[in-house]
Amino acid sequence: MMPRHHLDAATLVSHAAGALSPAMAAVATTHLEGCAHCRSQLAEAEHVGGLLLLQQQPAAVSPRAAALRSDILARLQQPVPAPAEPAPLPAHPPTDALPRALQPYFGRSWKALRWRWVAPGVHMIRAPETAGDTLVLLKIAPGKSMPLHSHQGSELTQILQGAYDDALGHFGPGDMADLDSEIEHQPIVSPGVPCICVAALDGPLKFNGWLARWMQPMVGL
The missing domain is CATH 2.60.120.10 (Jelly Rolls)
Known part of the structure; x- marks a missing residue:
């Protein structure tokens, strides 16, 4: 059975920005390991965050840095591929390993x-x-x-x-x-x-x- 309750959008944005505390990030990452829906939402948040960061105009950049910036922008503007769908989570872990x-x-x-x-x-x-x-x-x-x-x-x-x-x-x-x-x-x-x-x-x-x-x-x- 796939998860029915997910991370809040604000939590995903904070996670994408690296703003969650280590404890919060550990729990969020545990959920993301088994939830294709939240992984997709996280990828979208990272995509948008990258666009916003790169669209900030620096005061002056070298031609090489400008070309690199343009290349990254072009890559970010491409559609985000959907993450692979994981197998449904079992009621008990299949191995003795913790997440x-x-x-x-x-x-x-x-x-x-x-x-x-x-x-x-x-x-x-x-x-x-x-x-x-x-x-x-x-x-x-x-x-x-x-x-x-x-x-x-x-x-x-x-x-x-x-x-x-x-x-x-x-x-x-x-x-x-x-x-x-x-x-x-x-x-x-x-x-x-x-x-x-x-x-x-x-x-x-x-x-x-x-x-x-x-x-x-x-x-x-």
Whole structure:
């Protein structure tokens, strides 16, 4: 099944410009590996960005630089080829390897992951050294739910295994939740298998319930 939830256009433009933080870029790249739609949109954003950059008139350039600039403009004005359609994402990864973009933060192997218990049915691994943002792997048991919450900043969450439902719809393997401070939701994991996702946040979550707020410093989200 191909992803049904994608990166927001503003996130794709920021990614094309190299403006995403390392944590956000890791999650976005993980989604792009399996989503032909978002790869096509990213190629278009890079294409437009290149045109805008090259159309800025410099004060003075050499004849060689001007010829090179004209050649690049001609290439950019050609149609962008459609990216190859990848195979549908399976419910479980076909190998023991984590997605490539996550390996610098969590290692190469699923089997080698060392999950930390944070609440009944909820386990987490926090990545070190993410330039101020939070990057975590979350594993939530079937039928369990996250507390109702909103966000003090942006959040990118990529579903790696399993699925959940919230007010925004059903999110399965390959789907991306691209959320901002206006979104309030409560993900509930679907029956069957745990939901494993990777999430990047540039600000802490805002929990409504007192118990979740009390536990927040211990969880670190």
